[in-house]
Amino acid sequence: MEQALEKKFPVNAKDYKLYEEVGEGVSATVYRALCIPFNEIVAVKVLDLEKCNNDLDGIRREVQTMSLISHPNLLQAHCSFTAGHSLWVVMPYMTGGSCMHIMKSAFPEGFEEPVIATLLHEVLKALVYLHSHGHIHRDVKSGNILVDTNGFVKLADFGVSACMFDTGDRQRSRNTFVGTPCWMAPEVMQQLHGYDFKADIWSFGITALELAHGHAPFSKYPPMKVLLMTLQNAPPGLDYERDKKFSKSFKEMVATCLVKDPKKRPTSEKLLKHPFFKRARAANYLAQTILERLPPLGDRFRELKAKEADLLVQNKALYEDKEQLSQQEYIRGISAWNFNLEDLRSQAALIQDEDINPNAEDVKQKHGHWDVGIPAERLSPNIIDQTKVAPNKKDSIENLHDLEDSLASFPIRPVQAPKAYFDVREVDVNATSPNWKGTRSDSEEQFPTKSSPKGTQSDIEEQLPTRCSSRAIDTESRKNEDDHLGLSGSLPPHVIPEDKKLLSGPQQADNVTSPEKLIFVDVKRRDHQRPKYQSELYRQKKDSDIVSPVEDTSEVGVVQRKGRFQVTSADLSAKSPVSGSLGTGYGGSSNFTSPNIATGTLLPSLQGILQKNITQRDEIIKMIKYVEQISGKPLEIAEACINEQLQTSPTSAKERELQSQLVNLQQSVQRMDEELQRQRTKNFQLVKQLSFLAKREDRLRKDDEV
């Protein structure tokens, strides 16, 4: 290999024969290739310069710098050249591929500790070299740790990536992609005082966790969420049940890297002396343990792509929303150091909740069983044990404000970003229907299931939006408890919403159904209805804090989100058959006191109530028949009595007509709102393009002047 580096590799595309694809990044595709004159297999990374929005000479310079750096644990480029709109970077071919690919193909749960120690030891040596030469790698992650046939380890993506990071826009390929900032150090996210090589140490710690678990912490969350979690939560670590198998020194090593204050992180040189690295073994150990029996890299890559494509098809079928598919991208583990909060904000609006589930394995570990009709891995522990975290709700809300401060240095309206993400819950605050009582916020599913000495706090902090909204809902619920919906009355005139009411959010009475029924509520629609009233909602959310957590009754039901939909398991009657979903007695009056009830949502609710009551009525009749048989009391009397009490239609024909008009109205508002969002995104992209063109023109002008 060292010999090969001394060779002068041809700088013409025709001298290379590209074979199969072996890797893919944000803006590059990597091929196994043949260098024809040398009859040597190489890897060619083809970067689409149009996607990079980068200055060509800049990239060239970086690649040249890259070739000047020489260390056995750094992947050096043989050469680079442009071919059409692409930059070709010719490198040694690393047969094993990246650790990320190895894990995805054969070690989904991560590697054994000696393997991790061996891999990390090699990576750390590369970092020591880089740092001592004044370079920051800035993209340390398992996807950039490459292994060759003999088990030699090289850190890749130095130089080219640095160049791209420097000039920005790397993170965004044409189709609404923003890489996940999973490996990104908090100080890089904050962009307050800049960052230095200590940022690599953080990424190194995250990579250690990635190698231990098969995925980086928070890797299944959308970028915005990762950002918030990294900034707000205690640093991740090896603290969970599943981490018991790891040694104390490994845990300690990770903990020293994952300290939020960069000054308190060790230098790479110091870290190299950590006892953990004594466990590192020779290269052939890796060849024997992780490379043996692995199919060729190209085949593995193809398989992974096929899996990914399947996932996309599944999601497409589920959501039929192309934009949402872009959310899948972050699953690939692509990172980004430069990102635009406005982008994240738009992305947060597209959150596909399938992807923000907590890690299933964590859930299973912590909670052996679930007694609700939803698969365990789709739920978070706070659904099970909310009381543990209730007292911290207020802190969590304050954290949102703290976050506004901590993000103050972001270039574009930082506060909007987290708020946009939390929109879902903010709107719920307005959910005045008493039906919300006893349900949980749709967002709960998103929260991590881990609990640990560190994790406990993190988990609590993370539950900010859920907590406040569910409490707010409860507040409203209680407020309306005395004058709940009933079955016998008709709808009062004030349920016809004014425009404002229509726009102000969901207020769905959406868990009002027969027991155990899962209700799908179009959450996206609700999300779109809210921006106008965000500040008001936010205020209400704060107000809701004063409610004592003891009063929180939201353990009763479960709400989770499924794609655009909110899924409610409304087995409320199981707890209180008499009060039913609405918490009222059967003969209760339908005296609506909540001014904000979105009447369009009442129809399904009322139908749900009716359905439920019909079922219960039948059951009661059966019971009465049974009692009558025993006691000899005439059935007719009892039945008539029950009919009188229960058989009441919640709506007249006129009211039904009105309700259907309301539903139509709501739908058209939703359509308009969606169109508005689309136009906004388009506008945003145009502005971006314009500014890029302006910059380019400026540069050209300056060049001309020179």
Ligand SMILES: Nc1ncnc2c1ncn2[C@@H]1O[C@H](COP(=O)(O)OP(=O)(O)OP(=O)(O)O)[C@@H](O)[C@H]1O
């Ligand atoms: N020399 C090589 N030999 C074999 N496989 C390689 C080589 N270089 C890269 N790969 C594979 O291609 C993948 C993508 O390459 P690379 O990371 O350089 O692209 P990128 O656009 O910089 O991606 P990212 O943005 O995710 O860092 C790697 O994860 C790795 O699996």
